[in-house]
Every structure is written in C-alpha cells, then in structure tokens.
Amino acid sequence: MNNSDDKLANRNRRSFLTRTLVAGGIAATAPLTSNALARPINSPDTASKAIEPFYGKHQAGIATPIQRNTYFMAFDVITTERAELIALLKAWTDAAAEMTQGPAHMDKNADPEQAPKEMGATLGLPNSRLTITFGFGPTLFEKDGQDRFGLASKRPAALADLPRFNGDQLIPERTGGDISIQACADDAQVVEYALRRMVSLMNGAAQIRWAQTGFTAGYKPNETPRNQMGFKDGTINVPTKDPAAMHQFVWAGNEGPDWMRDGSYMVIRPIRIALEHWDKMKLAFQEQTVGRHKLSGAPLGKHHEFDKLDLEATDKDGNYLIPENSHVRLSAPESNDGAQILRRAFNFDNGVAQIAERWPPWHQSVTFDAGLLFQCYQRDPRTGFTKMFEKMAKFDMLNQFTTHIGSGLFACPPGAQPGEFIGQKLFS
Ligand SMILES: C=CC1=C(C)c2cc3[nH]c(cc4nc(cc5[nH]c(cc1n2)c(C)c5CCC(=O)O)C(CCC(=O)O)=C4C)c(C)c3C=C
C-alpha cells in the first residue's frame, strides 16, 4: 500500500467490538469489528494506482481489503505427470507476480511471427490492486481412490470433503476443481485478463472446470456496501488487521501439515437468489428474515449499524427481537460455539436463465441468474463454515430465497517468497 492508501485505511479504521463467546463451555473473548478495512476503496486516484504485494507470509487476496471485481476459476489438472504440474505452478506463479506488481507492457521486439505473451487487454490500465490467489482442492490429492501426484499423504485433515447440506442443489459444472485461481481488482478488465493469461499458460496440463465473475457495489468510503437484496452486507467480520483474531480464526497453524502453515482454507458457494420473489416481500418480513433493519443496517430494535447484536432482547410479549430463524442470529458466533469466518463475498450476475418445470403448474419462465458468490476463509472449515452452515441450511429464513448451486473447497497455501512457486513446500 502506498502512503495515501495507508491514510485512507486509517480513516476507515473502526474500534473493535468485543463479544464474549462460549466455546465448548469455556468463555473466550474475541474481538469483532466492522468490516471497514475489508471494504473496497473506489476512489480512482488511490485505488487504481495501488499495488498489493504478491510475495509474503500470506497470499494476497485473503486479508486484502475487498476489491470491486473478481474472476474466480477452478481447474482440473489433466496431466498425469507431477513434473508438468510443478512446471504449470511455476509458470502461473511467475505470471501472477508479474501481473500484480506492475503495469502491463508489450515487448517492442516481440517476434511478429509468434502470438505475443502480452495480449494487450490491460495495456495502459493501472494495476487496480490486483491480487491473484491460488488454492488446491481435495481432488488434487486423491481422485477416485488414486494418488495422482504422490500427494495423498499430504492432504490436510481440514481439507475434508464438505458434507451435503440441506437444500443443496449443486451443479457438477459449478462445483469442485483441483486448483483454484482467483483474481480480484478494482477493474473488471484487469481481473478477466489475469485469468486469460493463466489459461494461456496451461499448455495441455490443465483445463477450465468452472468460473464465476463477481462485483461489489460502488459505495462511499466508510460505508458498508449493500448486496442485491438491498441490505448492508459485511458489517460484522473477522478484523483483518488484528493478528490475534486472524491467527485464531483464519490462518492455518501447526495443527496441520507444515506446507499449509500461514495459509487458509477457502469455501466458495455460488448462491442464486430469487430476486423476483424477494422484491415482492414486505419490508418488515425482509428485516425479520435478515435480523437487521434494511436502511440503517442496525440490528432489529436498534438504531445504528454497529450497535451490538443483542440476541437476548425481547419485545413486550417476550418474543425475541432478532427472530430465532433469522440469518444473523443463526450465523452469529454466539449461536455457533464461538465460530467465526472471514467473509469475502461478491455479488454475481450472469444475466437471466430459462426455467422449464414439468410438474404443475407446468410453467416456463425466465429468471435472474444472479446472487451471491459467497466466499469465506478459515483455519478449519469443519469448525468454520460447516459448523455454521449445517444449522443455517436447515433453519435460516433466508433459505426461502437462496439456492446453493455450486461449491468449492480449497487449501490456499501460504504466500511464496521470491524465487519460489506457490505451494512449493507441498512438493518438497
Ligand atoms: C455459512 C455462512 C454464511 C452464508 C452461506 C451466508 C449467506 C448469505 N448472507 C447474506 C447476507 C447477510 N449476511 C449477514 C451476516 C452474516 N452472514 C454470515 C454467514 C453466512 N452468510 C455471517 C457469519 C454473518 C455475520 C453474523 C454476525 O456475526 O453478526 C448480513 C448482515 C450484515 C453483516 O453482518 O454483514 C447480511 C445482510 C446473503 C444475501 C447470503 C446468501 C445469498
């Protein structure tokens, strides 16, 4: 980050809220904060010129304040040769370092008889805080009982397959993947180009499995962006600038394999939202469903966005102000033995999709293919996403409007040092 970004980040900084969590009967205190530091900074003067470091202890794109655009892609590795897989990871790492650390430039002496390495789509564009984050899916370690690259014994216990959740409607073509690459930046063309470069380097060793683009809402600095349902989304999150909280909830420690230490486990779920139905719901019902007021973002019964979520508060008849099946009650740490995840979600919009139903009332129609590209990072998905979502999948009122249509689980290794490739320790 340059100086002006630092100043902006400081301006955005909010004081921590502290909640007492009861984890397995032991009271633990964990700091919670507004997600101000994880919000996009969309002033063209600051954001577009800023460069996010690529090399480091952790991969960029996890604790990085969220950008305006993303391009997520999951790949299947099709080579059976370990050496070719390593060569691909080396090429991808070098390209990521190059693209994230400076503006694109075309070699003036490029051979006119060859396809140019630099395709030119981002020539003249600033870096726009581009980050490129890599992950390894369970199938890279073992697929159909086969130890494909001699990695099976190195699969972390935390990379256990996610269970099937209630209501899951996962489309195989939007699920899984051996390797994930996600580009995030404040420019849609920059992220698209980053993935095109990666695809151009596959050299027959890998193929695209699925992809999803996403965006966050334009907003004023210091304001939580709204999602497509019209609610402020990202009010409460793990405070990325608090090393103790990041250590406790996000970064992998020494409980797992050495090659994953300082990495993180990522869950990604494209969630389609029935926006047409949601838009017909009464405001009061929408607010009961989420558990927060729509305009202010305050917890129900409170006035300000960052007022404490009081799950014990009741009305004069003794009913909970935050309904029992509301989204924020079910996802709050207090309802999940203290579990917390670092959310880094983007909206998605793929235009519209055709629906044809063979059962009464036999209707055909066109619906928005839009929703939330939900994404979260955690130290262990079994005690993070899965712990939280198993209950939510059954009881969350929001489920009436949301359908999980895809899923991915990836071990994102620690950051690389100059001269290394991403995930190098896994192969040593
Ligand atoms: C299992 C994890 C979660 C899924 C899946 C999920 C989907 C989802 N969420 C929204 C909108 C909102 N979520 C909000 C808060 C919130 N959500 C989760 C987890 C999942 N959400 C957590 C952990 C929290 C924070 C709870 C807390 O500690 O208070 C909110 C409220 C504002 C905020 O705090 O960010 C909104 C709004 C949608 C639309 C969605 C799927 C489409």
Ligand SMILES: [Fe+2]
């Ligand atoms: Fe949520």
